[in-house]
Amino acid sequence: MRLQSLNTPAALIDVERMNHNIERMQQRLNALGVSFRPHVKTTKCEQVVRAQMDAGARGITVSTLKEAEQFFASGIRDIVYAVGMAPTKLSQALALRRQGCALKIVADSVPCAEAIVAFGREHEEAFEVWIEIDVDGHRSGIAPDDDLLLTVASTLSTGGMRLGGVIAHAGSSYDYDTHDELVRIAEQERSGCVRAAERLRAAGLQCDVVSIGSTPTALAAEHLEGVTEVRAGVYVMFDLVMHNVGINDISEIALSVLTTVIGHQSEKGWAIVDAGWMAMSRDRGTQRQKHDFGYGLVCLENGEVLGEYVMTGANQEHGIISRPGRPDHEIAKRFPIGTRLRILPNHACATGAQHPAYQAVGPDGTVETWPRFYGW
Amino acid sequence: MRLQSLNTPAALIDVERMNHNIERMQQRLNALGVSFRPHVKTTKCEQVVRAQMDAGARGITVSTLKEAEQFFASGIRDIVYAVGMAPTKLSQALALRRQGCALKIVADSVPCAEAIVAFGREHEEAFEVWIEIDVDGHRSGIAPDDDLLLTVASTLSTGGMRLGGVIAHAGSSYDYDTHDELVRIAEQERSGCVRAAERLRAAGLQCDVVSIGSTPTALAAEHLEGVTEVRAGVYVMFDLVMHNVGINDISEIALSVLTTVIGHQSEKGWAIVDAGWMAMSRDRGTQRQKHDFGYGLVCLENGEVLGEYVMTGANQEHGIISRPGRPDHEIAKRFPIGTRLRILPNHACATGAQHPAYQAVGPDGTVETWPRFYGW
The missing domain is CATH 3.20.20.10 (Alanine racemase)
Incomplete structure (x- = not known):
């Protein structure tokens, strides 16, 4: 399977980043x-x-x-x-x-x-x-x-x-x-x-x-x-909360949620996506930190970070993407309907828990489904 | 199965209340x-x-x-x-x-x-x-x-x-x-x-x-x-958010999370329970309403509301129960280890989503497991 054929919303793991994070911690503790x-x-x-x-x-x-x-x-x-x-x-x-x-x-x-x-x-x-x-x-x-x-x-x-x-x-x-x-x-x-x-x-x-x-x-x-x-x-x-704590770069965050643009409210500068709090979780951990990322930080489908766009609102299966403080009235042109985006989460534990499986994306763009369980 | 034999945390439905809520809405819309x-x-x-x-x-x-x-x-x-x-x-x-x-x-x-x-x-x-x-x-x-x-x-x-x-x-x-x-x-x-x-x-x-x-x-x-x-x-x-909106009594809330007391910090007036945000969800919908119920309102195992106690903090599998504004230093005596409590949720959609099944409690105290699904 390829990234391009995944249904949305989906929880993606960047396998290269995950392996980097695993190595980073293991080497550090070995050294200690x-x-x-x-x-x-x-x-x-x-x-x-x-x-x-x-x-x-x-x-x-x-x-x-x-x-x-x-x-x-x-x-x-x-x-x-x-x-x-x-x-x-x-x-x-x-x-x-x-x-x-x-x-x-x-x-x-x-x-x-x-x-x-x-x-x-x-x-x-x-x-x-x-x-x-x-x-x-x-x-x-x-x-x-x-x-x-x-x-x-x-x-x-x-x-x-x-x-x-x-x-x-x-x-x-x-x-x-x-x-x-x-x-x-x-x-x-x-x-x-x-x-x-x-x-x-x-x-x-x-x-x-x-x-x-x-x-x-x-x-x-x-x-x-x-x-x-x-x-x-x-x-x-890693995640945005840990980034605000100061221990990881944005580029080390291995989990993201893949989503599709389904609508716009151009006057408000909103794009509506099919990932809401059910896909992101209700975790607003960055709310009280030095940088509030809303429900998550927006990236292109390929993972490139779009620094200014965040998910500013979330209902169960709707997310609102906007540019805080500087509404983008051209957002319908920038992210037309059908555009796929990735959202980096506030809290990887909470976001992962909303998904029955991860989609593990390898460096060559191939995708494997890695199940996860829940409940008690 | 009986309520007393359920593992915790568990999502309980009070079947009588649920049926009452269903009747209430259906009759109203019939009348309209x-x-x-x-x-x-x-x-x-x-x-x-x-x-x-x-x-x-x-x-x-x-x-x-x-x-x-x-x-x-x-x-x-x-x-x-x-x-x-x-x-x-x-x-x-x-x-x-x-x-x-x-x-x-x-x-x-x-x-x-x-x-x-x-x-x-x-x-x-x-x-x-x-x-x-x-x-x-x-x-x-x-x-x-x-x-x-x-x-x-x-x-x-x-x-x-x-x-x-x-x-x-x-x-x-x-x-x-x-x-x-x-x-x-x-x-x-x-x-x-x-x-x-x-x-x-x-x-x-x-x-x-x-x-x-x-x-x-x-x-x-x-x-x-x-x-x-x-x-x-x-x-x-129904839930606590809807109660704050003014459309349901606390006594109409049909969903609750059953939990067990696992520890105390008596100096702070805390009881620690085995339901955290994984069981309650991270939904803090009452935070910006007229009455903030934290992560939920505490009831006895039988459903009796303990008006003053709320879940004031939540980690993944730990909840902190306390009495805001008036710490209860006798909380370890009031809720000894092993005490079972019910927590009424802020938002029934978000709390339900964290559980693979509901435990439907009938008026006679018998319990049926009602599965629910998740994912996309």
Whole structure:
């Protein structure tokens, strides 16, 4: 199949850019001397994850147990489910482990640890549990210096579970946009998680793994002393939010949505396209950043960026393309009906999730369909 | 299956509320003396659409040709594809018509009309085309008094296509929140579309159908003289955006997302749940309305609304539940780990789209799985 014969809207992966992004991250983490465990929530796509593994990744991170099930079925054994364990999901986790999956689960509270211990004992399963560390107040986890850390660890350890390590995610790194700030938050993520591990070890508790990561901190960290592995997801595609954070060029964004012009409102300078929020997602992540790209940045079908045109509005299956601040009343001539455009997304994880498959475009213009899954 | 045994997150439909909403709209349009053609883009679910048809709907509206294909396969023949026709999609439309689907397509420009005529002639198919009318500057369409209307109609008619009617959607009705404003925009939608039909007829052109509609205008219109049918989609579920517009009570919202509490940050008054934006969508439609519900309004598992708690933040598979303006430091006691909550969504179309299936909860607490599809 060729790009020109694809139905629209379609989620395109530029395979060359994707491979470049995979290499960039893997080489960086090799240089920093840590293992890499990509977060597969970004693509939920076997072909992409295989490329990440082939490049040197060891194990994967998942955001749902369905991802764990699907990727275990495709041959990946070393999986961490990086969302705090809901007690009702323990039977699903047990089933995976009984099939031979080296699944690790996460806890950050005594009630959660107690539920894991109770279920594990009942089923004679020593779950491997990682304790979630809060390094930036972003979301979940236990602060490194909080004594709760030792209580949760003791609960798990004395309950017969295997204390595998500590895991942190500096999600607030997305809020910065200078190199110095990213270096600082990366160091905060590293030092906080390492400190938590050291406190556990000092208390005689086991803590082999020190797992940290977000795409911005992975690319900004100056050293990773004490860290054993890094996790990152969106780097494989990059996007406009990450561009505003300052870690990728526009030319590194590997995901775009192919769309067709279906109408115009010339007085307003609008072209209407057949990709709306269903194809782009409702993610407006660049809204509060230094450059607001609306629902996405417009490129020609061949990928050439048209710097000034963005998707300024989106309904379910309609997108509005315009030139903010300088309406283009000749837009019907510039982009006649039937013109095909590519839209670079704000957030690759959210945009990908709207599509049953990616269309992987090779350097020679041939296209392969790479399925992705969804749901829980 | 029972509600209590569902995995989370899950998209729940309260079947009683859904049936109430279907009855409410159908009875209103019966009273106004017009046909009803529901927009199935909201649910893409056979069981929901069957309930709409059983209650009296005649034909359906779709936002993608995939919806047309799926619902034609399930036995519905009378379908309007309410998005401006992309020339490259004409072969897909032709295939549907050749199979016996009474598919109508939409045009609002000369180039589009010309493309339809050229393709129709080439394949000896007299496509039924409706002309899109712009009644409020919201998106697409031709203004009722614009002479382009007659040019497009003549192009189609002399080209051998069947001029079926005019179609308008007052999408700006979502921007209002008082009864008087909704009545006004409903009348603007009605009168604009009827005027366009009259102009066509006065020019000797055929125009049997006058199709208008949005959920707010359908429920606010005082009369629909000259209109032959109304379209509406989100009314079947309702949501928080529509509640802010003023057309449904919270107690009429039929869609919610079932979620489980997986952690807390008590100092901040947060409970962390296993439904993030992947389960809720990134739709923040209430952000610019009179009441901002964050990513959704929190209810107990049984559906009882907890007025003050909303989902204030969302990552991919994490939601943050809190009480805006008055942090609840006892939240870990109020919603212990494992507590199940329901979240009412901002926008039912966007939230539904994130789920492979609905879980339809009957009045007796039994649950049926109703699949939904996605993609193009």
